[in-house]
Structure formats: C-alpha cells, structure tokens
Amino acid sequence: MVAMVEPTGPRPRPLTPARIGLYAFLFISALFFLVPLYVMIVTSLKTMPEIRLGNLLALPSAPSIEAWVKAWSSACTGLTCNGISVGFFNSVKILVPSVIVSIAVGSLTGYALSFWRVPVAGILFGALMTVAFVPYQIFIYPLVRIFASAGISNSLPAIVIIHTIFGLPTMTLLFRNYFASLPIELFKAARVDGAGFFRIFWSVMLPMATPMLIVAVILQVTGIWNDFILGLVFAGRENLPMTVQLNNIVNSTQGERTYNVDMAATLLTALVPLVVYFASGRWFVRGIAAGAVKG
Amino acid sequence: MSAAMTQASSQAMSHAATDKRCDVSVKDVEISFGRHVVLEKLSLDIAQSEFIVLLGPSGCGKSTLLNAISGLLDVNAGQIWIGGRNVTWEEPKDRGIAMVFQSYALYPRMSVRENMSFGLRVAGMPANEIQKRVADAATMLKITELLDRKPSQLSGGQRQRVAIGRALVRDAGVYLFDEPLSNLDAQLRAELRVEIKRLHQRLRATMIYVTHDQIEALTLADRIAVMKDRVIQQLDTPQKIYREPVNRFVASFVGSPAMNFMPGRVERGATGATFSLGDLSIPIQGYPFKSPGLTGAAVLGIRPEHVLSGAEAGPNAFNAQVEMAEPMGADTLVWCRTPSGASFSVRVDSGPSIAPGDTLPVSFPVGTLSLFEEGPDGRRL
Amino acid sequence: MLAIRPRLASRLAAWVALSPALAVLVVVYIGCTTWTIWISMTASRMLPSSNFVGLRQYEALFANERWTVSVSNLVIFGTMFMIASLALGFLLAVAIDQRVRAENLLRSIFLYPFSMSFVVTGLVWQWVLNPTFGIERIGKNLGFADFKFDWIVRQDMVIYCLVFAAVWHAAGLVMAIMLAGLRGIDEDIWKAARVDGLPTWRVYVSIVVPMMGASFATASVLMATSVVRLYDLSVAMTNGGPGIASEVPAKFVMDHLFERQNIGLATAAATSMLITVAAVVGPFLYWQSRRRAAAGAH
DSSP states (O other): OOOOOOOOSSOOOOOOHHHHHHHHHHHHHHHHHHHHHHHHHHHHTSOHHHHHTTOTTSOOSSOOOHHHHHHHHTOOBTTBOOOTHHHHHHHHHHHHHHHHHHHHHHHHHHHHHHHBOOTTHHHHHHHHHHHTTSOTHHHHHHHHHHHHHHTOTTSHHHHHHHHHHHHHHHHHHHHHHHHHHSOHHHHHHHHHTTOOHHHIIIIIIHHHTHHHHHHHHHHHHHHHHHOOHHHHHHSOGGGOOHHHHHHHHHHTOOSSOOHHHHHHHHHHHHHHHHHHHHHHTHHHHHHHHHHSOOO | OHHHHHHHHTSOSTTTGGGSOOOEEEEEEEEEETTEEEEEEEEEEEOTTOEEEEEOOTTSSHHHHHHHHHTSSOOSEEEEEETTEEOTTSOGGGTTEEEEOTTOOOOTTSOHHHHHHHHHHHTTOOHHHHHHHHHHHHHHHTOGGGTTSOGGGSOHHHHHHHHHHHHHTTOOSEEEEESTTTTSOHHHHHHHHHHHHHHHHHHOOEEEEEESOHHHHHHHOSEEEEEETTEEEEEEOHHHHHHSOSBHHHHHHSSSSOOEEEEEEEEEETTEEEEEETTEEEEOTTOOOSSTTOOEEEEEEEOGGGOEEGGGGOTTOEEEEEEEEEEETTEEEEEEEOTTOOEEEEEEESSSOOOTTOEEEEEOOTTTOEEEOSSTTOBBO | OOOBOOOHHHHHHHHHHHHHHHHIIIIIIIIIHHHHHHHTTBOOSSSOOOOBOTTHHHHHHHHOHHHHHHHHHHHHHHHHHHHHHHHHHHHHHHHHTTTOTTHHHHHHHHHHHHHSOHHHHHHHHHHHTOTTTSHHHHHHHTTOTTOOOOGGGOTTTHHHHHHHHHHHHHHHHHHHHHHHHHHTSOHHHHHHHHHTTOOHHHHIIIIIHHHTHHHHHHHHHHHHHHHHHOOHHHHHHTTTOSTTTTOOHHHHHHHHHHTSOOHHHHHHHHHHHHHHHHHHHHHHHHHHHHHHHHHHHO
C-alpha cells in the first residue's frame, strides 16, 4: 500500500518487470536481426590480416574500402576477373525490361479479369492463384526445351519472358484485387461515355491504380533482383545476374578466401533491395501484404 | 477493498444495485492526447440510480468522458468517484462498472454462454454462482435459447442483447453504454431502447449512456448532458432541454423536425415587450427574460409543433403564406413565410388539406417560444 | 460482382488482353506440367525418350540416398523453420503491439532481411557461423577455450544452420502479417476484456489468437511454399554439404537436370515435389474459397 495520497490526475505507471522484459526481448531480437548486417559491414572494411585475428564483432582498426573496389572491379568469378560489376549491369539489363513487361501484362490481365465477363476468367484466375505456390522445378526442363527450339535459349529475351511468366500470378492478383475494389459505376460511366476496352484501361483505370503500380514495382524490383535460380538457368553465360555471380565469387574461389572482398560483394548485391526497402517504407509492407495470396 | 468488492458482487443480482452505493462524480477532469486537449476541467455529478445520457455530435468528447469514467482512458488531471470511492487510479474491473460497446465487442470464438461467463471465470467465481447469474441475465434479456450459439450465428440485435447480458452478469452498480444501438436499424433500435429502459427500471442501477441520437436521449434519460466542443452545454431533464434550451446549439440539436429560427428585434412598447419580425410585431409579454428590460437584436426560436395555426391561432394570429407541405403520416409539416419573408415550418394535423399558395393564420404563443442572442451559438435570453 | 457484357469489339479486345495469360496457362501450367510428369514415367536420361517405364523412376528415386536425405532434410527444415518463424514472428508482433517506443524503427529492423536474397542470406550466415573466424572464435576470445559452435561443418547439425538463416530471413514477414492481423482486431474487444478484468496474456491466449486464424493460415502457407522452393539458401550457404548433409529436393532436381544429366530421375523428383505442394496448398485454397463463399452468402 502506497502512502495515503488522494488519487488525482494521471495514474502513476511504474516501470514494471513485464515492461522491462518486453523491451529486453525486443532489444535482443533487434540484435539478432542486426548483427549479420553489422558483421558484413565491418568485415568488408577490414584487411585480411585483421580478419585473421578473429574479432568478428570488432570495428575495423583502419577502415579501408579496398575490398569494395576489388569486389566491384576485379574479383574473380571462375576464370574471369572483372568483379561483380559485370553482374550488376547484367542484373540491370534483366531488371528493367522484366519489370516493365511483367507489370504491363499483369495489370492488363488483372483488369480484364475484374471488369469483363470472359467465359474462362474463373478458371484462369483460379489457375493463376494455384500456380503461385508450385515449385519452379516442375516447369524448368520443358521451358528450357521450348526456348531452345524457339532459338532464344540463354538470352535476355528468354529471361524477360521467364520473369513475366512467373511474375504473372502475383501481378494479376494484385491488380485484379485492386480493380475489383473500385466502384463498378466508374466502369459503367466510362462505358456509357463510349470508351472501349483499352481506352478504359489506359485513361480511367491505370491512372487510378498508381498506388498499386508503386507496390508492383517494389515487389518486382526486389523479386527479380533477388532471383537466383531463373537467372542461372535461363539468362545464359553472358547475362548471369548479380546473385549468381556473387555465389560464384564467394563459393568457387580457389586458394585462400578473401572474406572482406566476399562481404563487400555480398553487400553490393544486397544494396539495391535494401535501398528499395528503406526508401519505400510502409509501401514494402503493403506490397508483401497484397502479394500474400488472400483473395 | 477488493475483498469487499467480491463479497458485494456475489450477492444475488435481482436486488443488486439498490443496496449498493453507485453514484458517480467527475471532478475537474482533464484529458488530452499529446497537445490536443479533449476535455478541459469537466465536472459532472450523477446521482444514485440515475439514467444520464451524454448527447452530442461526433467529436464532442462524450465517448472520451465515458472512457474516462470506465477507466479505459487515463485522466490527465482531476478525479473520478464511483460509489463514494475515489477510483481515479483503479483498473476498470475494480470500479464496479460494466460496459456495453457500439460494435458489441463479443469474443468471436466463444459461445454466448462463454462470452457472458468468461470474466467471472477468470475472476475465480464459483461455477454454480456463474451459472445462476448467466441464467438470470439470459432470462431477463430473452436470450436463453441463444446461449450455445456463436456470435457469428446471431443477428445484430441479438448480439447487442448478448453484450448487454455480458455487462449484466457483472452485477455492477454502474452501467456504461457507448452508443450501443448505433449499428442497428431503426426498428431494432426502438425495440432495444425499450428493453434498456425496462432494465433500468428493474435494476435501479446508475446508467450512463452515450449517443448522438436525440430521440434515444429524450426517451431514456432522467437527465441529459448535451455536449459540444468538449463542453457540457446543458445538463437538465429532457423536458427542460426540450422546452428551454440554453442556446441555439442545444435548441437545434434536440427535437425533430428542427426548431425554427427567425432573426428580429426585441422592443418595449406601451403594450409590453414585443418581438418585431419586419412589419410584424409578436407580443412576448411574460417571457421569462434572464436580464429584464433587455432590448435589441435577437433570434426567435419556436418548434414546429408549438406554432398554433388555423382556428387555434387566436387573437394574435397573422397570415402566413404556405409554400410547401410535407405529409408525414400523422402530421403534415407545412413550410410558410411571414409577411416579411422569414421562413418557418408548422406541424399540423393531417386532416384538412393545405396547398401551396394558401394563407394560414398562425401565432407564436409566448409560453413555448425561446429567444436567443444573435449568431449561430447565441445564448438564451 | 456485376459485370457488363461487352460489345463485340470490346470482347475481342478482352481476349487479346488475356491472350498472354491464356498462353501461359495452356503452354506453361498445363503443357509443361504434363510434359514433366510424362518424362518422369519414361526412361529418359540425357535426352527425353518416349520409352514408358511406369513408376520405375520413382522407385529409383526413393532408393536414392541423396533424395531420401533431401526429403528428410526438408521435413526437418520445414518443421523447425515453420514453428520457429511463426513463433518468433508472432511474439515480435505481440511485443510491438504493446505501444512500445520506436515501433517503426523496430519494424524496419525485423523486416529488412526479407528484402534481401537467399544468396545474400546464405553467404552472411556462412560467414557468421564460420568455425574459424565466426561465433565459435568469439566464444574462445571471451575465454571459453572449449567453446564449440561448428554446426555448419557437422553433418548432423548443418540443417539447423539453414533453419537459423531462414528464420532470420522470414520472421519479419511473419511479424508484418501478424501485426496487421492484431491491428485489425476491434479495439472494443480489448476494452471489453479490460472491463471484464482479463489479464493481457489471457486475452491473447483465449480471445486474440483464436481470432487470428486467417493471419496464421496466410503466414503458414507463405512459409510452406518457401520451404518447398528452398534452393538458393542451400546452394549459397553450404552447397549441399558437408557431403550431402544439407541437400534439399529442389537442389536434387536442378543437379540431376543440369549436371548429372538424368532427366527422368529429376522430373520424377519434381513431380514428387508438386504432389507435396498440392497436399499442403490444396486444403488451404479449398478452405479459402469456402470462406469466401460463406462471406458472400451473408
């Protein structure tokens, strides 16, 4: 029992053990999530002799960006030693057309499935939803053969088509759900005004879908940039994306591993999605929430 | 202290609240969210067994006040007293209150029975006592046959009955209602309104009821506190609030169809005080002015149902031009203009047909009209 | 939803717009799946052959140690990863929901790993768990000379390293889904529970968690699909090693398609994966469509 104070004003809120425990849990969790990033950064700024001392968590005694320069321009992937910059530019080459084409096809499909009565729409949408869960392995071999017989195997067009195919379920779902949430009167009004299928899409629906376009770009940029398996199989030796090159740099070195260069290369590869993530803030969460299949 | 509570609450519920002190006092309460002040130095005394309604438009602070009384919201200054105890720092469960919410707030995965008994079970009450209370409350609310259903299998009205039942089993002295009927359609609302009134008569518990619906306020309340802009504008019986609103806001918020307002002047002549509307002079001799002898610009307010018309209009009648008639079943609302062009409405019996273009003799009897200061928030004169 | 029957030109346009999706449906979803299943029943090795052998590839597959190790790895990994990421994600969401300071910062910290690729995740953890310079060395430097943490090079423990890395990658996503679910719960429920005098933990256990079925289902399905797809992480972190201790089915398929030139076996493995996914996702989709139908009926 506290002293005989007449209660008035705000209730006193002492820091309870539960509250302390809560913050301790959050703090330890935050450490668990942050330590790998921290280790990556400090390791990439150290020299190899310093790394061999074994102080994983120590700050670099003399921070040096030498490893970054080496990772970018002269690290070896197998036989060639041009650094991970090659992979970076390959990834950009893959990313830009893949993002544009996959969003264009996905938004158009979503629009067609939301406002227009097409006989197979239900089947098509159901199939898209279901296939979003299927492992790629089931399609890969036949697709390789199809591309080979079409004469575009191991090429930029092949990987762009592949990203469009595998991005289609998510993109369609995203846009269909968004368009379905718009009032149908909007569509009816445009019809009464005499606009046709593409006119309505282009002039009425797409301008309203700006938030979804942003979400789609975020999803596709991070998704395609982070892709490993599709780039490995379909892009061809000349166009291997950054993730594949990174794995080659780190995991197929002969002789002593240069951990600082490895970590610099890893950070460089993670940079694009990290920038997208931190720049987009809540949009990213919105994106995964919308992409998480929930019809 | 909490032992006393448990003992008190384990008494039979039929004669619950009457033998328990359950008046409520709000003393100089202040509430703010950050810099945004929601309530400022607000005081309100609610008597034992009183049914008080907090009435006002959204954002007026009425729900905030209710949440402060319940303890769901901490006050920044001031005190809350319930049943003679200072409960400012008490948890909601220790305040001897029960609460009903607008969205029902039933626990969705529990049956009706579990919803009603869960709080008591957690508090460790003996099972037979719980069972008795649930059965009593269910009988009182006629939901006995619903006890084993899930909330998702109930209609809106049934859900709100269950929510009231969950409050009843707590056998509290004070019941708090946060817009309990706002999610229901008009017919159910009327039905449950009667039910709540009956409960109050039966339990004689103190009830504090928040709503933005003036009909609910007028039908249920012993006293109404009309709130606007975080301040209680008027605290009075429904009759008084209806007859003598303290300002134009209260006058226009309470009553439907709305009160007529006509700007003019108060003048003093040989025949006593008059209110002049253009060329028209309305005798207001005997009006209970707050400051006697007052003259000057003012606004006359009169309810459509208080305007006398036709044969009833009497010697002080003037002729009004009929512009439009809105039949409303039992009555007709007739829209008229005074000779000087001021528009007002009159409620007449639906008997004789009145057509646009007719002239209608009307009078504004001094006993039912109100005079206000100029301006939209003008105070009663 | 009400849709308008379009006139002929617009109807044609709708078909044109849907043609890529229809092509994908017919060629990829139906065509490629059928083709893969067909090949898995032939004697194909380097090149596809049409020599039908029934289920003999599947017999060979389940007699193959590499495959059985992959499957058991997947089961261990899947169980541990699902439980750990759901539990951690849920706890983080609940913790953040207690009106803590710096909520946005904490959310960003918990979720950022999810924005990065599995390759990056694998390489970081490979380095942190490195027995020579990683956590083990930290323990030794702290004075515990016998401190051992060499799971990543131990055949019996390496799979738990994958779990560790994957939980780090995905727990934030679970947290985001759960937090959205928690925030979607009617505030009046919390108020009612407080008036009822329920302790907070009791509200979570008895009221909130039962209301979060949809969030748990969504998170579980997302986690489960990423389990079956698990490939990059194993390749980058351990390349299936040491030995074959961290092999996974997706890697088995890829290796047999492109390095070991055994298409028949690879497609049999891929088909087995498909069946597994169908067994997991089928009920979920069915449940969801029923839920939607029920919601539509109201």
